[in-house]
Amino acid sequence: MNKIQEVTFKNHLLRLRAGASQATALTEVSKWISRNTTINGRNFSYKNHEYQPRILDSTARECVIRKCSQVGISELSIRKALALCGMIKEFTVVYTLPTATLASVLVRTRVNPVIEESAYLKGMLTGTDSVEVKQFGAGSFLYMKGAASSNAPISIPTDFLVHDELDFSDPLVISQYQSRLTHSLYKMRLKLSTPTIPGKGIDSAFMQSKRHFNFARCNHCNHYFIPDYYDHVKIPGYSGDLRDITKTRIHTINHTEAYVECPKCGKKPNLAPKYREWVCENKDENHVADGFQVSPFDCPNLITPSYLIEASTSYTNIGEFINFNLGLPHFSRESVLSxxxxxxxxxxxxxxxxxxxxxxxxxxxxxxxxxxxxxxxxxxxxxxxxxxxxxxxxxxxxxx
Incomplete structure (x- = not known):
């Protein structure tokens, strides 16, 4: 068996294995991604993003992610969309961004590299392969679309809608996309975005979900808490409000030694994965959606308290720091009329x-x-x- 035949045979076995596991596909998305996709030449890993498998393997028909920026959520959503196209026969995904231009950029910089580096996905890619539509096997499709007023929703049945950066998309167009799920057996939706103002967009969707938070358990006193920037980040020798730290005075503060403090014992808790646990605050409420709050403290090896303090001094409007770096909604009188x-x-x-x-x-x-x-x-x-x-x-x- 030559090299080409060997690769072809392996891809055939992968397809058979995926087809046989369709009944449990939704509970094994994270495993499928790590087995069948790569990053930097190695199997995809959740290292430094250990919070992600719980979100990927949610079996809720709808998933809502209220997030901060630069924590790998768009990467997660792209790989989930591709995984379901690869795992389930005749499965259609529509992935939207605020504009068609952003969608095409995402295809070239994120989607295409994942497919190119995956022997399985690349082997399944047949027929249509453009920046807007990709076909996998005989009947699975991924559509990449803009959600601006000039982009009418495609008039085909859809199984899975992914709305990336929901708060910056046209809400009327987003609502029109929902009708594409009518004839699907799955009717799945994924909404993700950095939030803007309270009660709107992703914050509204999150509040109408079973809300999950990634709690930390202090390794010193076993106290459970949700790490909070303004309540729990401390700087040695500084007792003022973190909001008062500006670019012109940050050099006078020992911010490089900033740390997260346990609100009970006052010690420095270890925020490693073994001390973290997803907890639903309203599990008895009858919501269709699973909601997840993703904060910078969920990637403690990548985003440090010191970095957050520096980032906070880069904005003229503190609301943007709270939205983008902390992943929380905020009403700012500087940019919104009350x-x-x-x-x-x-x-x-x-x-x-x-x-x-x-x-x-x-x-x-x-x-x-x-x-x-x-x-x-x-x-x-x-x-x-x-x-x-x-x-x-x-x-x-x-x-x-």
Missing amino acids: PDEVQGVIVNSYHEGSAFTVMGVDLGKTCHITIARCSFDGAMQVVHIEEVPLAQLKIRYREL
Whole structure:
């Protein structure tokens, strides 16, 4: 048997093994990934990301991940999508990102390398192979799509929807994608994102799930707690608020020696995997989805307290640090108008026969303001439009 025949035979055996295990496929995704995909020439490993198998092997129909950045969640979701295409016959995955451009970049930089380095997946790749659609075997497909208003959801049945960076995707388009699951036996969904404001996007989905947190057990006193940046990160010789540390004064603080402190015994707990445990805080609630909060403390060998302190000084808006580096929702008055602020500029002018003026604001890095004159017969006339940088919005809306 020559080299090509040997590889072909091995791939055939892998397909047979995967096909025979479809009934238990959803509980063995993490094992399948480590057996059949590689990274840097070696079998994929969960080293330094030991929290991931519990998320991958969730059997819930829907999974929600509220996360911080740079902890391997996008890599996890890509490999799960590819694994299910390889494990289950006639299985269709639609993977979305905020824009089609981001989706195509992800294919070239993340998806294609995983397939190229996997003898099994590469051997299954047949027929269509583009940046938008990939076919595995006779009837399994992976679609990579944008979730912007100009990208209509594909009109084909889908078994598994993955919405990456949910909070930065068009919510109307996301809702339209849900109808693609109607005729599927699986009806699976995975939502993942760094959060933005409380009660919206991924935070809303997380709150409507069985919420899991990766608890730490102090190796000194056995106390269980969820590591928290502002409550548990301590700096020798510094007793102030971590929020007060800025780029101009960080050099005066011994932040390189920062550590996580046990809230019970005050010692430094070991955050290694053997002292960690996923715990559901609302297991008796009847939610369809499993939710997982992924924090920087779930990768203690990669993200240190010292790094987090340095990162916190790089933002002009502390809300962005809390969102991206801590993976938590945060309402920031620096970038969002509160309901009270909006109500405060509404003038009641309900006089019969009179007209009134309304203002609409499309929020973004550049905000688009439209002002219209309205009458009580339903007529509306736009009288003013302009673009305003987000940083100047509050000043300008008050002026208008």
